[in-house]
Amino acid sequence: MNQTLDVIMKRRSTRAYSHSPITDDEKDTILEATLRAPTAGNMMLYSIVEVDSQNLKNTLAETCDHQSFIAKAPWVLLYLADFQRQYDYFDYCEVSRLCQERGIPYRMPETADLMLACCDALIAAQTTVLAAESLGIGSCYIGDIMENYEVHRDLLHLPRYVFPIALLCLGRPVRELSDKGRSSRFDREFIVYKDSYTRLSGGDFKRMYGPLETPADAPRQYYQGADNIGQAMYLRKTSSDFSLEMVRSVKVMLDNWK
Ligand SMILES: Cc1cc2nc3c(=O)[nH]c(=O)nc-3n(C[C@H](O)[C@H](O)[C@H](O)COP(=O)(O)O)c2cc1C
Numbered sequence: 001m002n003q004t005l006d007v008i009m010k011r012r013s014t015r016a017y018s019h020s021p022i023t024d025d026e027k028d029t030i031l032e033a034t035l036r037a038p039t040a041g042n043m044m045l046y047s048i049v050e051v052d053s054q055n056l057k058n059t060l061a062e063t064c065d066h067q068s069f070i071a072k073a074p075w076v077l078l079y080l081a082d083f084q085r086q087y088d089y090f091d092y093c094e095v096s097r098l099c100q101e102r103g104i105p106y107r108m109p110e111t112a113d114l115m116l117a118c119c120d121a122l123i124a125a126q127t128t129v130l131a132a133e134s135l136g137i138g139s140c141y142i143g144d145i146m147e148n149y150e151v152h153r154d155l156l157h158l159p160r161y162v163f164p165i166a167l168l169c170l171g172r173p174v175r176e177l178s179d180k181g182r183s184s185r186f187d188r189e190f191i192v193y194k195d196s197y198t199r200l201s202g203g204d205f206k207r208m209y210g211p212l213e214t215p216a217d218a219p220r221q222y223y224q225g226a227d228n229i230g231q232a233m234y235l236r237k238t239s240s241d242f243s244l245e246m247v248r249s250v251k252v253m254l255d256n257w258k
Helices: 003-010 024-035 054-063 084-092 095-102 111-134 149-156 202-212 215-221 229-238 241-257
Strands: 046-050 075-082 138-142 162-171
Touching: 003 111, 024 111, 046 111, 054 149, 075 084, 075 111, 084 095, 111 138, 111 162, 111 241, 149 162, 149 241, 202 229
Parallel strands: none
Antiparallel strands: 046 075, 075 162, 138 162
């Protein structure tokens, strides 16, 4: 195992942060590494907002499903899928005039463009995660930033073709995190296929979830009287208030984008 693999294999989400600050040098190094992330067509269809203001952190801790650790994170970075910059540049370059002269349509950003921009933003975010981890700085994604679209749009002055796809909380872990308690993963056979997709059924699921059906997982498994992990997962995640809010919020953003 080399050092890079060691960092990848040992990483786990960090939600409690020590008071030891992240230095400006460390931030510079991490952001420089982030900008080296692969990006579709080298277009860099993303922007990053450093959330410095404590007031803003406090607000995000509330609007992102009341996760108080966001307010305590020493460094908070917001990843935006950004097609606005591209189209503002097209405006600056008078691309619409060119299209008119050539009799070709001037195409506005579509859902496919948003997906591409989300890919760019998330790949950049994960590059941040690994660069930070290599310096002993932990992180945790906050997917709930996709909720409350209108609130976040107004709060952060987001124009039409910008969508907040991920928030990252970063900081040194309060204590050295051991391998114990590290979340498990499905076995590779259920995730990695050869040449075509494999749709799973009954027995596959039994084996796939087997390692998760441990006594330690039982409280989660039997959440709200659920009989099994699937039922618990649906109640805890898919049909939960935060998930329904995410569905609503993303729909508003998509309607606005289109
Ligand atoms: C897209 C995405 C969204 C996530 N959102 C949250 C979140 O809102 N709050 C949180 O505490 N963890 C969040 N996480 C962290 C996951 O819960 C965590 O990665 C997962 O449980 C696996 O644990 P590990 O990262 O320690 O291996 C998110 C992770 C991803 C990739």
